[in-house]
Amino acid sequence: MENFITRRRRKELIVAGLLLAVAVFAPMAIRDVTALNVIILSLLFAGLAQAWNIIGGYCGQISLGHAVYFGMGSYVSTLLYVQAGLPPSAGIFIGGAVGGLAALLVGWPCFRLSGHYYAIATVVVGEIGYLLFLNWDYVGGATGVYIPIAKPSLINLQFGKDKLPYLHLVLAFVAATWLAAWLIEGSRWGYAWRAVKDDVVAARSLGVNIFASKMAASAISGFFTGLGGAIYGLYVGYIDPDSVMAGHFSILIALPTVLGGVGTLWGPILGAALLIPLKELSSSYLGGSGRGVDLMLYGAMIIVVALARPQGLVSLFGGRKHGAP
Amino acid sequence: MKRRQFIIGTGALAAASRAAQAADDVVIGVVYPLTGNGAAVGLDAKAAYEVAAKIINDTHAPIGVAMGKGGGLDKLGGAKIKLVFADSQNDPQKARAEAERLITQDKAVAIVGSYTSATGATISQVTERYEVPYISADNSSPSLNQRGLKWFFRTGPHDEMFTKGMFDFLADVAKKTGKPAKSVALFYEDSIFGTDSSNVQRKLAAAAGLPVAADIRYRASSPSLSTEAQKLKAANADVLLPSSYTSDAILILKAMNEIGYKPKAILAQAAGFQESAFMQGAGALAEGAMSRSSFALDADKLRPAIPVVNGLYKAHNNKDMNDNTSREITALLVLADAINRAGSAKPDDIRKALIATDMPGSQTIMPWAGVKFDETGQNTMCNPVIQQVFDGTYKTVWPFDLAAKDVVWNVGS
Numbered sequence: 001m002e003n004f005i006t007r008r009r010r011k012e013l014i015v016a017g018l019l020l021a022v023a024v025f026a027p028m029a030i031r032d033v034t035a036l037n038v039i040i041l042s043l044l045f046a047g048l049a050q051a052w053n054i055i056g057g058y059c060g061q062i063s064l065g066h067a068v069y070f071g072m073g074s075y076v077s078t079l080l081y082v083q084a085g086l087p088p089s090a091g092i093f094i095g096g097a098v099g100g101l102a103a104l105l106v107g108w109p110c111f112r113l114s115g116h117y118y119a120i121a122t123v124v125v126g127e128i129g130y131l132l133f134l135n136w137d138y139v140g141g142a143t144g145v146y147i148p149i150a151k152p153s154l155i156n157l158q159f160g161k162d163k164l165p166y167l168h169l170v171l172a173f174v175a176a177t178w179l180a181a182w183l184i185e186g187s188r189w190g191y192a193w194r195a196v197k198d199d200v201v202a203a204r205s206l207g208v209n210i211f212a213s214k215m216a217a218s219a220i221s222g223f224f225t226g227l228g229g230a231i232y233g234l235y236v237g238y239i240d241p242d243s244v245m246a247g248h249f250s251i252l253i254a255l256p257t258v259l260g261g262v263g264t265l266w267g268p269i270l271g272a273a274l275l276i277p278l279k280e281l282s283s284s285y286l287g288g289s290g291r292g293v294d295l296m297l298y299g300a301m302i303i304v305v306a307l308a309r310p311q312g313l314v315s316l317f318g319g320r321k322h323g324a325p
Numbered sequence: 326m327k328r329r330q331f332i333i334g335t336g337a338l339a340a341a342s343r344a345a346q347a348a349d350d351v352v353i354g355v356v357y358p359l360t361g362n363g364a365a366v367g368l369d370a371k372a373a374y375e376v377a378a379k380i381i382n383d384t385h386a387p388i389g390v391a392m393g394k395g396g397g398l399d400k401l402g403g404a405k406i407k408l409v410f411a412d413s414q415n416d417p418q419k420a421r422a423e424a425e426r427l428i429t430q431d432k433a434v435a436i437v438g439s440y441t442s443a444t445g446a447t448i449s450q451v452t453e454r455y456e457v458p459y460i461s462a463d464n465s466s467p468s469l470n471q472r473g474l475k476w477f478f479r480t481g482p483h484d485e486m487f488t489k490g491m492f493d494f495l496a497d498v499a500k501k502t503g504k505p506a507k508s509v510a511l512f513y514e515d516s517i518f519g520t521d522s523s524n525v526q527r528k529l530a531a532a533a534g535l536p537v538a539a540d541i542r543y544r545a546s547s548p549s550l551s552t553e554a555q556k557l558k559a560a561n562a563d564v565l566l567p568s569s570y571t572s573d574a575i576l577i578l579k580a581m582n583e584i585g586y587k588p589k590a591i592l593a594q595a596a597g598f599q600e601s602a603f604m605q606g607a608g609a610l611a612e613g614a615m616s617r618s619s620f621a622l623d624a625d626k627l628r629p630a631i632p633v634v635n636g637l638y639k640a641h642n643n644k645d646m647n648d649n650t651s652r653e654i655t656a657l658l659v660l661a662d663a664i665n666r667a668g669s670a671k672p673d674d675i676r677k678a679l680i681a682t683d684m685p686g687s688q689t690i691m692p693w694a695g696v697k698f699d700e701t702g703q704n705t706m707c708n709p710v711i712q713q714v715f716d717g718t719y720k721t722v723w724p725f726d727l728a729a730k731d732v733v734w735n736v737g738s
Contacts, residue, residue: 033425034426148472280422
């Protein structure tokens with residue numbers, strides 16, 4: 001059994017490595033900026049969805065307030081750059097760390113709640129974060145913060161017109177989140193978290209520290225979400241509460257995982273690869289003609305998947321749904 | 326190829342005569358929210374740009390505005406302006422991506438936009454990187470032109486200029502009537518618009534030596550504003566300065582009316598107060614309210630082109646021009662004039678021509694002194710007007726030489 005699992009995990013790692021190699025080189029043939037933009041956003045949300053998967057999938061704690069960690073990450077890295085001159089190449093990690101810290105702060109009171117109550121609490125936290133930043137003058141309030149245009153460089157993480165470096169940056173982000181999820185899956189932590197997800201009472205009787213498990217999962221998830229938010233802010237070049245902290249980001253971060261498969265390694269990536277291009281392209285090409293067609297498509301797809309494949313799309317590939325109950 | 330559906334060039338007429346064209350079209354990208362929140366404004370903007378393109382491209386009797394003689398860009402062999410519209414959905418990320426697409430795929434030599442300041446912020450960063458001019462027709466955040474951008478040009482006023490106009494009016498009306506306002510009350514919603522507006526108002530009130538009797542920030546789209554109305558009544562300032570969108574504007578007037586309070590003067594930062602829905606919703610309560618505006622539909626004595634252009638716009642979109650659509654039409658005319666003067670569709674030449682722009686107000690449909698950009702790309706000659714509601718319509722009351730009606734000033738009486 002041990003052998004089988006080790007072999008399976010090695011295979012997963014090899015597949016991921018091959019996919020990464022393809023993803024590094026294949027986009028070099030693409031010249032179309034719209035296509036590159038869609039790929040970049042899809043990858044970014046694949047990483048964010050994977051980050052959400054760590055707490056929402058493996059640990060089973062449904063968070064609908066991830067926009068706060070996302071927004072914190074982008075605000076912290078942007079403000080450090082604009083106010084203190086700290087290059088974003090360092091700032092994004094501090095942004096991530098603050099995202100993780102925020103997740104701990106939210107978790108401290110909220111993990112005492114169970115089931116749906118935790119999810120509801122995170123919605124409220126999301127709204128509080130949004131209002132706080134909207135009314136806080138030091139962080140630009142409703143006016144937002146501009147990221148000044150700097151010389152394209154790896155230190156500034158600005159690449160001017162060149163899209164490929166951005167793509168590789170978010171690719172590295174996806175790879176990091178995937179690797180984190182992969183490590184968690186095989187670790188003692190991962191098993192403990194899945195036990196927490198399946199049955200809290202049983203897990204406790206086995207000696208799993210429930211609260212610490214949730215906090216750890218939340219912190220890792222918050223870190224990667226903040227990191228993603230920081231990269232997003234840099235990519236867009238301007239942040240305000242509406243564009244990084246609004247509630248729809250919480251949904252957009254969770255949705256690819258739910259669609260692709262909760263608590264699976266490939267679900268978030270699959271979900272994002274399907275959902276984000278659909279969202280971007282339908283709004284670009286259908287948005288002008290009929291109002292809300294893109295949103296209808298979006299909703300219809302989720303309903304179909306929820307009815308036909310509640311385990312997520314990843315189960316179509318005959319994969320095991322290890323980690324899922 | 327699907328994008329073709331979105332390309333609204335010179336209208337069906339021009340499409341028919343395309344074969345006859347000698348010069349290449351000059352492509353200009355236009356980014357607005359065409360769906361989602363802000364779509365109503367965006368669709369009006371689209372109509373406004375189409376009308377402006379018609380004025381530039383079509384053959385018609387000369388209109389008394391820049392590029393008003395029609396027939397395309399004469400210095401470019403009669404080349405036509407071709408507009409390509411893109412939908413920003415009022416999302417800064419989307420606006421950025423669409424501007425990039427317009428420049429790289431549709432080969433737009435300039436971008437015009439974009440209603441909200443957040444989308445203007447990201448579009449202007451793209452245009453800076455790609456080195457094509459961005460003409461801001463209606464983004465009003467003062468911070469936009471203070472970022473040292475080389476390719477940013479704003480034809481319309483920003484909020485500080487608007488607010489300065491309001492305080493200039495207060496000073497002028499005091500001189501004229503001998504009844505100066507002795508205090509103001511600030512009342513503003515909590516998003517970027519209200520926050521920025523109130524910040525400037527506070528500063529200018531202090532500069533004018535006007536005490537702020539009430540400083541009330543409220544949550545936009547509140548279900549009730551009765552507490553706020555009570556506070557305003559208690560403060561009873563001479564002039565109420567609201568910065569509100571439509572539903573809040575109606576709500577506060579109703580709330581004040583319910584407690585039997587009518588401010589001596591209301592001087593609004595446009596927005597909701599200038600919407601037609603406000604006039605319908607507030608009805609008689611709006612009577613006598615004043616609002617700043619960058620456009621005066623009734624200034625036709627000074628600007629004879631207004632009725633002509635308004636006629637074209639009304640035929641196209643079945644409503645009168647307003648504060649926004651007039652600025653949008655003006656932005657495209659200013660840009661086309663610059664391209665024509667440049668005699669070239671190269672972004673660098675267009676930029677040089679924009680910098681050299683010195684258009685007298687009489688060449689526009691606006692009550693402005695003219696169009697001339699400072700080193701930050703801001704038009705410094707776009708002074709606003711103050712309008713007052715008479716029988717459910719806004720009439721221009723200031724500057725006094727433009728006034729269609731005498732101002733009704735109840736302060737101090």
